[in-house]
Amino acid sequence: MPEVNCYDFMASFTGPNCCLNYSSVDIFLKYELQPTSVRTLVHFSQTFRRGVIAKYDYESSMANMAAYGESSPPEYHMSNIPHDLPLLLSYGGGDMLSDVKDVQLLLNDLSNHDADKLVAQLVKEYAHMDFVMAVNAKQLVYDGLIAFFNKHS
Structure with missing residues (x-):
């Protein structure tokens, strides 16, 4: 059995x-690998497919009504985040x-946020795992x- 290159495996779903x-x-x-539930993965999939950030859809009107x-x-309305909350x-x-287009949509939703409380930092060369494990x-x-944190504590 050939060895799996973990770099290639991770990059296939996190980016290069x-x-x-x-x-x-x-x-x-x-x-550090932590298991997650199938329900969490389904919820991520619902969000991705529908393009809407909402609570978990039980795929049944009755179950959703009960919950x-x-x-x-x-839906979660990101514009409801308090405008003075540091982000x-x-x-x-x-x-x-968490691609650039999605972050831009979020930033649009946060357009009324207090300017001095919202910082967006793009690290162009980074993919998902770089934020956790990059040497720099x-x-x-x-x-x-x-x-x-020190500025807003």
């Missing part, structure tokens, strides 16, 4: 990560799970994140 090394991937795969008091799952959105140009994530992401 730029800044990983084998030792960080090995540690991640050994300790939510209405026949369809209610930092850091996203990657190569991220296939401390400098490109986490130093700015800590500064943001």
